[in-house]
Structures are given as C-alpha cells and as structure tokens.
Amino acid sequence: MSFTAAEQAAMARALELAATPGVPLGPNPRVGCVLLDDTGATVAEGHHRGAGSPHAEADALARAGERARGTTAVVTLEPCAHTGRTGPCAVALRDAGVRRVIFAQADPNPVATGGAALLREGGVDVESGLMLDEARALNRVWTWAVEHGRPFVTWKFATTLDGRSAAPDGTSRWISSRAARLDTHRLRALCDVMLVGANTVAVDDPQLTVRDEHDRPLPRERQPLRVVMGERDLPATRRVFDDLAETVHLRTRDPETALKTLFARDRQHVFLEGGPTLAAAFVGAGLVDEIVTYVAPMLLGAGRHAVADLAITTIADALRPVVTDVTVLDGLDGEEPNVRITMKPEGDH
Structure with a gap:
C-alpha cells in the first residue's frame, strides 16, 4: 500500500505529538493522532497525555468537532477496541464519521487490540x-513489555578498566565520574523501577532516587518505584x-518471580543497579535486555567484580553482547572522561 506525501507528513507529525515532552513513559503507550481533510490539510491534532486522560484519537476528535466527518485519521498506534478509563477509540472514530484510518503499529495488547477489525466492520477504510x-x-519499552509479558530490564554498572566495581575495602562511590553519574540519573528517569538486592541496601545504603544536575531529588511523583529484592530483613532506617x-x-531471590510481580503492578522498565550477585542472577536467567556500562580510566587490580560467577569455564562459552552505542562523556571539574557503552544481549532482542 502506498501513502500520499500528506499522509506521510501527518504520521511524522503524529509521532512528534506522541513524543511531547512531559508525557509519561508508561504505563500507557505514547500516541499521536492527526486528522486530514480530502485535500491533505490538517483539521485537528491530538495526543495522549497519560493514564486516565483522553486518548490521542479522542483528543483530536474533540478539537475537530463536526469537522471530523469525512476525514482521514493518521494514528501512531492501532485505535483501541476496549473500554478502560476511557471509551474505545475505534468506536469514537467510526461514530464521528471518519472515512479512513491509517495507523503505524498494530496494538500488541490483547486487551485493547481489535480496533482495525471493528473499524472495517463499520465501513471505515483502514491501512496500517x-x-x-x-x-x-x-x-520500545512498552511494546517489549506487552509482547513478552514482563518488564524490559536495563542492567547498569560502573567499572574500572580491569572490570572492578569496588576497591578491596568496598569503596565504589567515585569509580564513575560526575558526568557519568549525571548521565545515570538521566537514564534512571526513563525507567519506572529501580531495582537492587537486599545486600546492597544493607552494605551501601543507597537512596535510589533520580536527581537533577544540582543533586536535588526530583518530585516524588516523578520518581521510579524503588524495589529491594531478597529475603533478608532490613532496618527501616535505610535511606531507600x-x-x-x-x-x-x-x-524473593528469583528474578522471574520479581519481574512477574512488577509486571502485575503495571511496571514496564526495570533499571537494575544491584551488586554482582543480583546481576549474575538476572544475566544467568537470560532476563537482561540491555546493558549500560560506564568505564572509568583507572585500574584497581583487586576488589569486587561487576558480576559474580556465571559458571562459564571456557572462552568458547563466553557471553558476547552486541555493542549498540559508544559515547565518550567529557570530564567535568577536571575529571577524566568516562565511556558509556550500551549493549544488547546476543540473540533476538
């Protein structure tokens, strides 16, 4: 199926609307919608602003009013066919007299899918x-979580050139540079779960908050859920x-159980910052979907490794993640630059 230049431009605009700054990254997908008239001119635009707010199609229809009749709706995601906090968008488009719907991505959510079929049954021309x-x-993360029935897991760690995450005395705070730590907070803000093990909380006492460039915590409503995993009892005085x-x-010590529990809580993106034992548990279970490591230009020669024993005894069995990005983070306040390496596990990810 070929699409007109106006339709292609409208989809590009719908994607831009969906990515409007300030729109929550979950638990709902980000969606944009543009209504076009017969000449290809824009009649109205809309986008989803988060759970409980009007969907993108409903937003655009409300702005168009009667002018929606006979238009083409260009939407980034297949219009939903279910009633949740809001009504089904497919029904709203049909009842508004929209003659054609073009969407980019089919809805992978089994609860919401079926909008395209509903529209076609109502006499609406549908293309995807x-x-x-x-x-x-x-x-990306929302799609992954819905298709796999569990949150997407990003494992982040900082390391020296010789693969150490802490010195022999346990100190680790200054392995990564200030620039790397600021970058880590940027990545934390993209997730809805911060996950560490109970031992990390007991020993390191992390706060696990997202902070701004002035080291101030963001408001509570913008903070990811902090999750401590493990059977160990912890004092209420820990900063977490x-x-x-x-x-x-x-x-629980089982990564699969933890992810299942978090998915049931509508969480879609886990930022794994635990110690080497927890990291090994997730890696060994095949439950790491992205790896972000900050490499500092220093050598320790001894100390804690970034990951614990993976039961690999020969080089032929080594895990070989695929590098997707390498970025040099310039040093701040006279510090040496750090390197951020982003990888995905080998195989189909």
Missing part, C-alpha cells in the same frame, strides 16, 4: 504499517525507605 519502525521505537519515593521489598 506507515512508519512502523519509528512507531515501535517510540514505545525514606519518603522521597515509594519503595517495595520483594522477598
């Missing part, structure tokens, strides 16, 4: 696949239990 790759990239963000203690 325009700028599909861009639409999937927009909602303060009131700057919500915290949950999952009393």
